[in-house]
Amino acid sequence: MMMGRNMTRGAGVLSIAVVALMVLLSVSPASAGPIMLAGHDADDHGFQSVYAGLFNDLLSNVTNGGSGILAIGTTSGTTAGSWISGVAGLMTSAQTVTFVNGAAAITAQSLAGFAIIHVVSDSFDTSAPAIQNPLH
Secondary structure (H helix, E strand, O other): OHHHHHHHHHHHHHHHHHHHHHHHHHOOOOOOOOOOOOOOOHHHHOOHHHHHHHHHHHHOOOOOOOOOEEEEOOOOOOHHHHHHHHHHHHOOOOOOEEEEOOHHHHHHOOOOOOOEEEEOOOOOOOOOHHHHOOOO
16 A cells, blocks of 8 residues: 555656646746946946947847847936937947836836947936935
């Protein structure tokens, strides 16, 4: 009797392992393009031509087929908004900038289709509470 239970339990474990393996083998890994994290406020200090060069390098390695820049946490009328628009205009292939601001709009915004996602650097240049105080 004990042997039958162990065989049944073993068959169940084997079935689960086979299903898990099939799922793992059928799912293709997500591909991500390049990521750049900068720890300074370029949008407060210029560097537009430097960042245009960096963004050109990023753009040449984008793997999702996307285009344009999604600027999160700012609007076109702020210092940060003007900065990213300037960078986009200096790029070898000028990019369109889409601005998204405010917790609800940021949450609802799809990241699909964009080549570059840009998050502004500091609370002085943001007008989105979710960026200024992410813990609330």
